[in-house]
Each structure stands twice: as structure tokens, then as C-alpha cells.
Amino acid sequence: MNDPDRLTLAGLTELVHHGKRIAMVTAYDASSAALADQAGLDIILVGDSAAMTILGHDSTLPVTMDEMLLLTRAVTRGGRRAFVVADMPFGAYQTGEDEALRNAIRFVKDAGADAVKLEGAGRTLTRIGAILDAGIPVMGHVGLTPQSASLAGSYKARGRTAAEARRILDEARALERAGCFAVVLEAIPAQVAARITEALKIPTIGIGAGPSCDGQVLVWHDLLGLTRGHVPRFVKPYADLGATVLDALQRYAADVRTSSFPDESHTYGMPAEELARFESQIAQGRAERDFTKALRKRD
Numbered sequence: 636m637n638d639p640d641r642l643t644l645a646g647l648t649e650l651v652h653h654g655k656r657i658a659m660v661t662a663y664d665a666s667s668a669a670l671a672d673q674a675g676l677d678i679i680l681v682g683d684s685a686a687m688t689i690l691g692h693d694s695t696l697p698v699t700m701d702e703m704l705l706l707t708r709a710v711t712r713g714g715r716r717a718f719v720v721a722d723m724p725f726g727a728y729q730t731g732e733d734e735a736l737r738n739a740i741r742f743v744k745d746a747g748a749d750a751v752k753l754e755g756a757g758r759t760l761t762r763i764g765a766i767l768d769a770g771i772p773v774m775g776h777v778g779l780t781p782q783s784a785s786l787a788g789s790y791k792a793r794g795r796t797a798a799e800a801r802r803i804l805d806e807a808r809a810l811e812r813a814g815c816f817a818v819v820l821e822a823i824p825a826q827v828a829a830r831i832t833e834a835l836k837i838p839t840i841g842i843g844a845g846p847s848c849d850g851q852v853l854v855w856h857d858l859l860g861l862t863r864g865h866v867p868r869f870v871k872p873y874a875d876l877g878a879t880v881l882d883a884l885q886r887y888a889a890d891v892r893t894s895s896f897p898d899e900s901h902t903y904g905m906p907a908e909e910l911a912r913f914e915s916q917i918a919q920g921r922a923e924r925d926f927t928k929a930l931r932k933r934d
Contacts, residue, residue, distance in 0.1 A: 641749070642677060642718045644772055644816055650677065651838045657817075657850025659840055660858070663689050663706045665713025667855060672716045678840075679714055680752065680852060681707045683722040683782070688856040695781045696725045700738055703727075704746045711747035720774050721748035725782045728753055728762045735762035739771050752819070754780040756806035760813045767814045775810035777803050778844065779822035792843070794823035800830075807831045807839075819852065820844040822869065843869030 650657060659678035662668045663685045671679050685706055686698035707721045721742040728735035735753075742748040750772035753759050763773050778793045794800040803823060810818050817838040820828045825845025832839040832847050841848030853870060856862045860875040890896035905913075 640716050642716055644718070644750075647677065647718060647817070647838070651849050657838060657840060659850055659852035661685075661688075661852070661855045662710050662714075663855070664709045668710040668713035668717070668719075669715075672714050676717050677850070678852075679710055679717040679719050681710050681719065681721045681748070682854065683724045684854050686724075688854065688862070694784075698724045700724060700727050700741065704741060707742060707746035707748050718749050719747070720750045720752050721746065723751050723753050728759070732762055732765035736765045736769055739766040739773075740769065743771055750774055750816070752776055754782050756809045760809060763810070763813045763815065773813075773815050774840075775807070775813075775815040775818040776821065777806045777810065777818060778820050781821075790822075792822040792824070794827045800824070800827040803827065804831050804834060807835060811835050811837050817849075820848060822867075843867060 647657060657677045658675070659680060660671055660676050661682040661684055662671050662679045663681060668679055681703065683695040683698050683703065685703070686692040686695045689706070690698060690702065692698070703721065703724050707719070711719055723735070723738060723742075727738040739751045742751050751766065752774040753763060753766075754776040756775070756777065763775070766773050779790065781790070784790050794803045800823070803820075804827070807818050807820070815837060817840055818835070819840045819842060820831060821841075822843040825847065828839065828841055828844035829847035832849060838849035840850040840852050842852045854862070857866055857870040858873050860872045860877045861880075862877075866872070887896070
């Protein structure tokens, strides 16, 4: 967090001011964060999507604060440049301002995050206010909010009626007034996202929200072709690492079972005289054990 090369809020604002798009990706471990840094990503989101991509759950709801802290620590160790945002998991802020503030502080103080992200508006606004009062930057999130998707009844796109689109716009404006430095727009019509981006002074980060947002975010596993099962229509896979990894594992298993691996190029040797000394020690030890056994039989 104190790394002088770390991108700051001021730096992010400067990017948008100069008309540059913010490139954001989720990551959950040190090696992924390091790769995101090398690729020049601006923001790493330690997403509660880890519940599904890393921990194998069917939704984002089961992931805990302790699990998210563990992942965030790994990301901040591996990343040096990207601005790190930690997702506040379900249950970490819904119960009230005190709990929200306590958990946000843990993300910054104990895990090295630069900011936190909360979903929704409404009652979330008071939680955001408490966190901002402590000097912790907050990113908002409207549209499809996975933590409340079960309440809405589906993971389908939001804002496809005039009334719902207006509600999302109002929520985004409320998040800006509350002090959020940016807002994620998830799974809403491109036209609606364009109007929201136009209406706000803070950057919008789209995920399934069209090209007019100030930046874009995708889930690591989705964009690299590592996701099992359904992939949202808004995802553009940039690789098929799932197939590559599967092929590598299958070839490894076959080599092990046929004794093709390891071969001499993958093993260590030792000087001949040391090997002879080692073998002599073994032979001497075996002789001593045999002698001891013979004495016991005589007794």
C-alpha cells in the first residue's frame, strides 16, 4: 500500500481526465496480481466472485471476511502498481455502519487494500458514509448486484424498462453524492450505461454495460477461459487456458504412468566418490544391524 509506484486515486482521476479508459480485472492471488501488474492493468478487484471461481460455491454469498482478507493479502503482496479494491462480502456491511467500518478497516489495515467496494445504494449509503469518514475510499456498484440477485429472482440484466433504468441512474447519482470515487455498472443496457456515465462526474466501470463507460472490468477466470459452466454473454474470452491446462495435466499423468517422467534431465546427481561413500555407509549400517540381531538371538 505504501509502494511509491502504486497507482493512486489521483492517478486514476488523471487517466479519465485525459480520456483514457480504466482497465480493471479481478485477481485472487499473488501470481495473478503480478501478471496483472506486468500487463499494465490499472485496478485489481479482489472480487467476492472468488466464492465461485476459487472456492467452488454456486453464488458469491458464502465467502467470508476471513477468506476475502486472505485473498486480498495475497494480491497486495503480488501487485505493486495496480490500485487494489477489495470486495466487501455479503454480511460484512449489511448489519450496520459499525460492522461495515470495522471490516473496511480490516481490509486496509490488515490486508493492504487501497479501497473497498460495496453493492447497491439505499441503506448501503449510510455504510459508505461511515467508511468514507474513516478516510477509506469506496467504489460503488449498481445494476445487477450479485449479493442481492436471489432477492430479485435472477441474474438477468437490469434496467431494461424505463422505470428500472431511472432507478439505476438515481442510485448511481446517490453513490456519487455519498462520495464514491467510482461506480461499477453491471449487466445493464449500453444506452442506459452511456446516460449514467454522461450524468456522473466520477468514473463508471462497466461489466456487461457497453462501451461508453470510463473503464471495463472482467473476471479473471472468464477472460482467460478458465470458467467451468456458463459464461455470461458480455464476456470476451481472450484465451482458452482451461483447455491448455487440461492438456498439460493429461500429458503429465500419462508420462508419470509410463515412467517417461522424470528422465535424467529432471533429476540431480552426486559425485561418484560421494555415492561410493554413501553406499559404503549403508553397507556398514546393514552389517551392524545384522550383527546386533545375531547377538540378540544368542541371548
